[in-house]
Amino acid sequence: MPTSEIVIQTDDGAVDTYFVLPEGAGPWPAVIFYMDGLGLRPELVQMAERLASHGYAVLLPNLYYRHGPAAPLDFETERDRMMEMVRSVTNAAIVKDTKAFLGFLDMQSSVGGPKIGAVGYCMGGALVLTVAGNFPERVAAGASFHGARLATDAPDSPHLLAPRMAGEIYVGVSEIDPYLEPGETERLEAALKDAGATYAVEIYPGVRHGFAVPGHGVYDKPASEHHWDRLLALFARALK
Numbered sequence: 001m002p003t004s005e006i007v008i009q010t011d012d013g014a015v016d017t018y019f020v021l022p023e024g025a026g027p028w029p030a031v032i033f034y035m036d037g038l039g040l041r042p043e044l045v046q047m048a049e050r051l052a053s054h055g056y057a058v059l060l061p062n063l064y065y066r067h068g069p070a071a072p073l074d075f076e077t078e079r080d081r082m083m084e085m086v087r088s089v090t091n092a093a094i095v096k097d098t099k100a101f102l103g104f105l106d107m108q109s110s111v112g113g114p115k116i117g118a119v120g121y122c123m124g125g126a127l128v129l130t131v132a133g134n135f136p137e138r139v140a141a142g143a144s145f146h147g148a149r150l151a152t153d154a155p156d157s158p159h160l161l162a163p164r165m166a167g168e169i170y171v172g173v174s175e176i177d178p179y180l181e182p183g184e185t186e187r188l189e190a191a192l193k194d195a196g197a198t199y200a201v202e203i204y205p206g207v208r209h210g211f212a213v214p215g216h217g218v219y220d221k222p223a224s225e226h227h228w229d230r231l232l233a234l235f236a237r238a239l240k
Contacts, residue, residue: 002038003049010100015198016069018045018060020052028057030105031240032098032131034124035063036213037086040070043215046057051119053135054232055240057102057111059101063089063124086123091130091156094126097128102138115140117235121213122179125171126150126158132169133161141238143231145172148179153186166211169199172227177209202230 002023007112008015018040022028033048038144040062048060062070062156064085073082106170118139120128125147132142142165144150169192173185185201192199204211204226212227 003045008104010065010097011098012096013065015065015100016040016062016095018048018058020045020048020058020060020111022052022055022057026057026110028055028110029113029115029117029235030057030059030108030111031119031235032101032105032128033058033060033180033240034118034120034131035060036095036120036122036124036210037082038074038075038086038122039064039082041072041215043213044092047213050180050228051231054235055206056235057105057108058103061097061101061193063097063127066093075085086211089123091127091158094127094130095134098135098218099107102135114138115239117141117143117239119143119145119231120147121145122148122210129158129165129171130156130161132167133158133164136164136166139165139167140171141168141234143170143172143234144176145212145227145231146177146204147171147181148177148209150180151191152181153213160193162197165192165195165197165199167198168238169197170230170235171199171201172212172230173201173203173210174207174211175203178209 125144211220
């Protein structure tokens with residue numbers, strides 16, 4: 001699997017990024033992979049490579065680049081530092097960053113067409129919905145898995161963008177998730193329904209926040225494999 005380490009320039013600095021292509025001849029539909037709160041690490045690169053093996057050009061950027069190049073984070077010992085980094089990835093910032101990511105993809109001969117997919121986990125789940133609402137002409141499909149802050153009282157809550165989402169949306173929710181406020185899933189689903197969006201919201205029973213990503217103590221292989229089935233089916237419908 002051809003995996004390149006590249007740098008993408010934004011208004012706020014240089015983003016260290018993985019760009020993964022399938023074997024064989026392209027061009028390929030592109031997917032932007034929005035990382036979780038634990039940051040860019042080998043497990044996410046492996047997930048990007050697995051996704052690319054199904055025929056996608058996958059861009060996996062370090063969303064903590066404003067704090068420097070990607071480095072390992074230990075949730076148990078560096079929780080305060082990690083949360084400071086999470087707070088730096090605002091919805092407004094991710095819109096600016098995504099403009100740069102799309103600009104990079106537009107210049108690649110390996111990428112076919114302007115329509116893209118987006119997938120995100122934990123922190124990245126909310127970012128996917130934000131991007132889908134801000135770039136409806138580009139995002140043909142967006143998938144959020146065990147996302148947080150999807151439908152809050154904040155003025156920039158992603159669920160408020162539902163009327164602007166033109167692509168198909170899939171939201172996979174951990175049944176046990178302390179990062180979701182009570183009623184948040186229902187509020188998100190109501191917003192998508194009222195907007196007439198093409199969407200699905202699915203509860204993953206008995207699993208905890210973070211279940212889809214290997215390397216977590218809460219990783220659940222059967223549920224994670226189910227998430228792969230849903231993700232690949234979504235992108236196959238919308239991008240191929």
